[in-house]
Amino acid sequence: MNDAPGTHTGAAPVTVLGLGRMGSALAAALLAAGHPTTVWNRTPGxxxxxxxxxxxxxxxxxDAVTASGLVVVCVLDHAATSALLEPVAGSLAGRTLVNLTSGSPEQAREMAAWASGHGIGYLDGGIMTTPEGVGxxxxMILYSGSPEAFAAHRATLAALGDPIDLGPDAGLASLYDAGLLGLMWSVFGGWLHATALVGADGVAAGAFTPVALRWLTTVGGFLDRYAGQIDAGHYPGDDATIDVQLAAVEHLLHAGRERGVDGRLPELHRELMAKAVAAGHGGDSYARLVDAFRRP
Known part of the structure; x- marks a missing residue:
């Protein structure tokens, strides 16, 4: 059982810089877990x-930085983070900085190099939830950077959500974050298109979605299979080949046209499949289309 917020129970002290909706949620979760928590925000209220x-x-x-050995920053962007931390680099020396500000992998690696040059332990993070899900x-909250810092503070970070260690490359948390957001938007887009399609015939979203969720479980199983094929560079079409799926997507496009549903999303899928078939890969699995997204 957690002790009352703010009481000193031996839990590690933590500082949180930035109290927007996400920063406030982070600080509240730390308090709820019994961590002495120091907070700072440009607008004190x-x-x-x-x-x-x-x-x-x-x-x-x-003052905020010197209050704790673990400092969490969650502000607007990389520029705001740098402007905030550069003047207190000396005070951060010997402490661990956890940067949960959204940014690019390149910015994360730049920040990690800056931290290393000032004797600061550094972890970059990606918060894979909304403020309501913090704690x-x-x-999931993704982390990458110093293995020593992650090991030392894993128990404290667990107060914020399930801490996932992606390894010593500080850029990986931001890279995974970007990729997972892209996956989310693709899933949302596919579901919205499908919901519009069946809705044109009077099917309620609430009736369609339980079936869609069950289907996504099946699709998830294919991701595991296809991941191995991508890593091996070998795409046996022993489930459903690209040429078969190219024929099937025409049924989706036809149904959409008949119902006045925007078909740009399935048209993109058809374009990618058609190019693969034209290149002689029609008998391969759908995973072969990863090449369409890679640099030539």
């Missing part, structure tokens, strides 16, 4: 609710 719950409000970034064990 955003700390009021957290201070009432037991957080210590720091007047300056320097839940079912929510």
């Amino acid at each position: 955003k700390a009021d609710a957290l201070a009432a719950a037991g957080a210590v409000r720091a007047d300056t970034v320097a 839940l064990r079912t929510s």
Whole structure:
């Protein structure tokens, strides 16, 4: 059982810089897990609710940084992070910085190099949930960077969600984050297109979606199979070949045209499949289409 927020129970102290919706959720989760939590935000009033719950409000970034051995930053962007931390680099030396600000893999690696040059342990992170999901064990938070820092603070980071260690390359958390968001939007797009399609014949989204979710479980099994094929560079068409699926997508496009549904998404799939067939890969599995997304 967790102790009351803000009480000192031996849990590691943590500082949170940035109290937007996500930063506030991070600080609240740490408080709920019993971690003495110091907070700072450019607009001090955003700390009021957290201070009432037991957080210590720091007047300056320097005061916030020196309060804890673990400093979490979650602000607008990479430029804001750099502007915030550069003046307190000396105070951060010997501490661990966890950057949960969204950015690119290149920016994460740049920040890791900066941290290393100042004697700062560094982890970059990707929060794979909304603020409401912070603190839940079912929510993933991706980390990459210093293995020593991750090992030392894993228990504390677990208060924010399930901590996933992606290894020492600091850019991987941001890279995975970008890839997973792309996957999310593709799934949402496919589901919305399908919902519009069946909805044109009067099927409610609430009736269609349970069937769609069951189908996604089946599709997930193909991802595991196809991942091995991609890594091996070998695409046996022992389930459903590209040429068969190229024929099947025509049925989807026809149904959409008849119902006035925008067909640009399935048209993209048809284009990719047609190119693969024209290149002589019609007998391969769908995983072969990974080549369409790779650099020539």
